[in-house]
Amino acid sequence: MEPETQARAGSGAAISVRALQVAYSGTRVLHGLDLDFAPGSFTALLGSSGCGKTTLLRSLSGFVPVESGSIVVGGKDVAGLPPEKRGMAMVFQSYALWPHMTVLQNIGYGLKLRGKSRAEIAAKVGEMLNFLGLSGYENRKVTALSGGQRQRVALGRALAIDPGILLLDEPLSNLDAKIRLTMRHEIRAIQQRLGLTAVHVTHDREEAMTMADRLVIMQAGRIAQVGTPEEVYDRPASAFVANFMGAENVLPLQVERAEGKAAVTAGGARATLEAEAAAALPTGEALAYFRDDVASLDALDAPAGSGDLIVPGTIAARAYPGGIYRYKVEAAGRQITVDDVGRHELGTKVGLRIPLQRLHIFPASEAGIAA
Amino acid sequence: MTSYAMTRVASGIRMLLAAFALAAFAFFLIGPLLNLVLWSVAERWYTPYKLPVTFGTRYWEQVFRPTGDAMASLATSVWIAVLTVIVALALSIPAGYALARLKLPVRSLFMILFLLPQAFPSVAIYINVARVFYQIGINGTVFAVVLVHAAHGLVYSVWIAAAAFAAVDKDLELAARNIGASPLKTFTSVTLPLAAPGIVASGIFVFLESLDEFTGTFFVGVPQVTTLPLLLYNAAQGGNYQVASITALILLVPSVLFMLFIERFLRADVLAKVGS
Structure with missing residues (x-):
């Protein structure tokens, strides 16, 4: 996905942020960020509220004064x-549509500022509305439009001035679920077609993954990880990122090394990893993060096989979200969520089959914050 | 007695009470107005008669005669009110905007500054103002009266303007800046039009205050400047209740129009921000 957009860079401009520091009334919110945005790329800034993602966007746009550092555009x-x-x-x-103006006036505002004639403005706005599927809406009051239509007009107003850079500040969060899904694809398609450099702030993980070619995960005013959706999802750089990307099950591990191999123990279960896989593991106390679909239920005495841990546990809760059963299993002193097709009674002793290859393992000392 | 009959009696009593309350309300609201109207068309009215002895429009004709005092002072009043509105808005638009967007400590200081004139007895203030105006030689001019009226009107107009500007979402301004508008252009094309109903309301309020103002005009304007309230005062002092009533009725007209405007145009969220 990424090389393709890079290749057909259209009107998009490059942004390069260096050592950016921003503070609100004495409290530092961004702690020296370095970040590059390639022309025509779609970057999602992702993080929980208060992580500084909106502040970063607002300092790019100039709404928030920069304490130090640079933002280089072109x-x-x-x-x-x-x-x-x-x-x-x-x-x-x-x-932020202006309620005292019509759709035409809202979208044409930037063009009027640039000294375009009325005919030019009308033509460009008409073209823009056509593009957004709102033909003939020129003289509507923006207050008479639905949420999705307002969203399109807001997008049209931004695009009418042919910007090199499009900043999106959680633009979909006020829409209902169905329209949100359509708008995701529309915004992405428009960005691709025009070759814009887009920066999108969101707290919605799925939205970020489906729209962007690159994710920037932010944590407390710093960048936790930058990468493609696949990289961030499959190879999180820290416990925080793993947890934020949905690996919410935590299992304490012990890793011991001997002769190039690593022995992993957890809650009475033990497995050995060969040289290559073992090299990536930390030594000593560690925490493993994994998603609900990683572990599976098995018999207590099932054969471990290679690279699997069979951790003994007890079923503590069961829910049926549809299609599969979702269990909470007490194991190794933790509650672990497991999806399974079979129906089991509460209190059943089970073996949790956990493939080591699919765990995100971090040293306990580093992971403490997110555990 | 059946329960049915009892409910009927109860509802009858309730109706009676409601009618009585309504009548009392109408009396207090409309009674004085009716009295004014009656006096304005009474050519002769003396005790023990409950109603005027002779009805006629002689005093109305007298008041509206082109050469009459009333028309001249009405013109003076309106002229002063218009100038006062211009002066007050010229100050309260920038001041109100600053108040709406400033941070808190400076904000309250500003507010106190504008509210301070209201904290003291007005007569005491106006005597001193008159003294100062006399010394600099502007006592008895329309200019002096406008200054006094504007100082009085600013208390309200700054407050209302600040509320009107505060009700404008900051994102709406940022959106304009974002696509290329200068701060001034943003203000004139986005902020001001959106705050306009509130600003107009504050202008009308200042206009009415000026039209009604008596004390300040009395101290800095008399005898050269005669406004409608001063004429009313003189007429009432001289026992001419007819001219006084007609003047009072004329003064009522703009107030009623203002009520209608407020009801029609001012959004509740602007009103809610007044004083916050």
Whole structure:
């Protein structure tokens, strides 16, 4: 996905952020960020609330003053420039459409500022509305539109000025679920078609993964990991990222090394890993993070096989979300969520089959924060 | 007695009470107005008669005669009110915007500054103002009266303007800046139009306050400047209740129009932000 967009970079501009620090009334929110945005790329800034993702977007757009560091767009540092001189267009979470103007006036505002004639504005707005599937809506009041339509008008207003950079501040969070899914694809398609550099702030993991070619996971004003959706999902760089990306089961492990092999023990179960796989493991106390679909239920005395742990446990709770059963299993002093097709009674002693290859393992000392 | 009959009696009593309350309300609201109207068309009215002895429009004609005092002072009043609105808005638009967007400590200081004139007895203030105006030689001019009215009106207009600006979502301004508008352009094309109903309301309020103002005008305007309230005062002092009533009725008209405007145009969320 990424090389393709890189190759057909259209009007998109490159952004390069260096040692960016931002503070609100004395409290530092961003602690020296370095980040590059390739022309035509779609980057999602992802993190829980208060991690600084919105602040980063707002300092890119110039709404938040920068304490130190630089934001270079097209070879020029814009960190000290007012918002109107940055050539970035933003779509707001609240849409921020002007209620005293019609659809035409909203979308045409930026064109009017640029001294375009009325005929040019009307033509461009018509084209934009056509593009957004809102033909003929020119003279509607924006207050008379539905949420999805407002969203499109807001997008049209941003795109009408042919920006090199499109900033998206949780633009989908006020829409209902069905329209949100359609808008994801529409925004992505438009970004691809125009070759824009897009920066999208969201707290919705799935939204970020489906829309972006690159994720930036933020944590407490710092960058926790940058990578493609696959990289971040399959190879999280830290316990925080693993947990944030949905690996919410935590299993304490002991790793011992001997002759290039590693012996892993957890809650009375033991498995050995050969040289290559073992090299990646930390030594000593560790925590393993994994998703609900990784572990499976098995008999207590099932053969471990190679690279699997069979951890003894007891079924503590059961739910039926549809298709499969979801169990909470008490094992190794933790509650672990496991999906399984079979129906088992509460209190049943089971063996939790956990394939070591699919665990994200971090030293306990580092992982402590997210455990 | 059946329970049916009892409910009927109860509901009858309730109806009676409601009617009585309504009548009392109407009396207190409309009674004084009716009295004014009656006096304005009474050519002769003396005790022991409950109603005027002779009805007629002689005093109305007298008031509305082009050469009459009333028309001249009405013109003076309106002229002063218009100038006062201009001065007050010229100050309260920037001040209100600053108040709406400033951080808290400075904000309350500002607020106190504008509210301070209301904290003291107005007569004491106006005597001092009159003294100062006399010294600098502007006593008895329309300019002096406008200054006094504007100082009085600012208390309200700044407050209302601040509320109107605070009700404008900051994102709406940022959206304009974001696609290329300068701060000034943003203000004139987004912020001001959105705050306009509140600003207009504050202007009308200042206009009415100015039209009604008596004390300040009395101290800095008399005898050269005669406004409608001063004329009313003189007429009432001279025992001419007819002219006084007609003047009072004229003064009522703009107030009623203002009520209608507020009811029609001012959004509840702006009103809710007044004083917050």
